[in-house]
Amino acid sequence: MNEYSQTPASGYDRNAPHHARAQGLPPMGADTDKPDRLASGExxxxxxxxxxPELLRQLGISLLVSxxxxxxxxxxxxDGDxxxxxxxxxxxxxxxxADANRIALGTRSEIVEFHNMPAVATRLHDPPRHDAVYLARAGHITGAIDIHEMAWDAQGELWFVNTLFSTLCTRDAxxxxxxxxRPAFVSGLAAEDRCHLNGLGMRDGQPRYVTALAQTNTAQGWRDHKHDGGVLIDCANDETLVRGLAMPxxxxxxxxxxxLLESGRGALCCVDEQSRQQREVARLPGFVRGMxxxxxxxxxGLSQLRDKHPFGEIDGERQCGVWAVHLESGRILGLLKFTGAVQEIFAVQAIRxxxxxxxxxxxPLLDTCYALPDAALGDVEN
Incomplete structure (x- = not known):
């Protein structure tokens, strides 16, 4: 069935087993917000x-998309239907x-951290409708290092991919x-984006897997290998698990x-660590990145390709949005497609x-909301 069909199909049945939930798509509906307009008119x-929306409710999540x-x-x-x-x-x-208590966001030159203050929800809407309110709590200036994926480890330390310097990093004051x-094939620290290190996967609460667009050690050397130079690396032992990937x-x-996502082919893949073989689970109509x-x-996450991405392996019209894919069957459970100014996505992160x-x-809300230690709350006078 065409993924954008307006013909009703069997939707997401909460009582069905997972393999039975991937039976085509229901009709498309607009979101509840009136479209915002950028200065450019887009x-x-x-x-x-x-x-x-029912899929989000069943899983008990919301999604952040950068x-x-x-x-x-x-x-x-x-929000309803x-x-x-x-x-x-x-x-x-x-x-x-992101998790229920905090969010970290990497921007051009800063990591911004937000903490959940659920008591603020009563000030936002009457009756309250928000189940979490994340207020800006800290900022860490990194400089323009092209921050890519980030994750907290089991000890609560934030790890992030510093793509400009081809290294995994943490913060200090x-x-x-x-x-x-950093990868063994990168000889040292240099602001040269030598391999386009980009993806970070955790295992057992520690950084374990990374992706790079090529095993290169020269300034932006990866650009000559976008079609088939990508690698998946086990950073616990500096071992390359898979080579020959199209922009993983x-x-x-x-x-x-x-x-992992093989972005240049629009493919969601599963990798067997023992055989080092990858199996394609689903092929999607866009440059896949963020999951x-x-x-x-x-x-x-799906992005429309810019002209400078010369890939021909992505089928049909290239879309931008978030696709929900059933991991066992590869069927599409649902999707949200951006129709306006948003054309490229980097991260997709659920808040469980x-x-x-x-x-x-x-x-102004930041001016009048205060987070105090529990020990100090007893001294607060009304």
């Missing part, structure tokens, strides 16, 4: 399959890490970044298996256990 709008191309962090929230798309302005937002690991991104360890996996569902969050980065 709108920020989307349409989605009818089952997409688009550096449009300068937005987009919050996707189920529609998806509420909430656009927030940031300077070149890319990597995102005194430095722009703290280099912690977003390695993920999930449900005892290793997954989160929950249960048997992968939420995958939070279905209607708000994110406050600036404005």
């Amino acid at each position: 709108t920020l709008a989307s349409v989605h399959s009818a089952g997409f 688009t550096y191309q449009a300068g937005k962090l987009v919050v996707l929230r189920a 529609s998806v509420n798309t909430h656009f927030l302005d940031f300077n070149t937002p890319m990597g995102v890490a 005194s430095h722009s970044f703290v280099p912690r690991w 991104h977003s390695p993920r360890w999930h449900d005892g298996r290793l997954w 989160d996996l929950i249960g048997k569902v992968a939420f995958v 256990g939070v279905q209607f969050p708000e994110i406050i980065h600036d404005g």
Whole structure:
């Protein structure tokens, strides 16, 4: 069935087993927000399959989507039969890490951290509808290092891909970044984007898998190998697991298996660590980049390709949005497609256990909301 068919199909049945939930798509519906308009006159709008909001509800999540191309962090929230798309302005937002208590966002030269203050929800809407309110709490200046994927480890330390210097990094209070690991084929630190290190996958609470667009050690040397130079690396032992990939991104360890996106082919793949073979699970109509996996569902970001990406292996009209893919069958469970100014996506991150969050980065609310230690609350006078 055509993925954008307006013909009704069997949707996402909450009582059916997972393999029976991938039976084509319901009709498309508009989101609940009126389209925003950029200064250029382009709108920020989307349409989605009818089952997409129900899928978010069934999984108990909301989604964060970063688009550096449009300068937005987009919050996707189920709202009745529609998806509420909430656009927030940031300077070149890319990597995102999020859970019920905190969000970290990598921007052009800063990592911004937000903490959940659920008590603020009563001030946003009457009656309250938000189940989490993330307020800006800290900023760490990194300089313009082209931050890509980010994740917290089991000890609560934030790791991020420093693509400009071809290294994995953490933060401290005194430095722009703290280099912690780089590929063995990169000889040293240099602001040269030598291999386009981009993806970071955690396993057992520690950084374990990375992707790069080529095994090169010269300034932007990866650009000559975009078609088949990509690699998946086990950074625990500096071992290259898979070679010959077309612009790989977003390695993920999930449900005892290793997954990644082969962006140049629009493919979601599963990798067998023993045989080093990859199996294509689904082929999607766009440049795939950004992914989160929950249960048997992968939420995958799709981007329209820019002219300078000379790939011919992505079938049909190239789309931009978030596609929900059933991991066992590869069927499409639902999708949200951006129809306006948003053309490229970097990160897709679920917030588990939070279905209607708000994110406050600036404005008067920050002036009058205070987070105090528990020990100090007893001294607060009304």
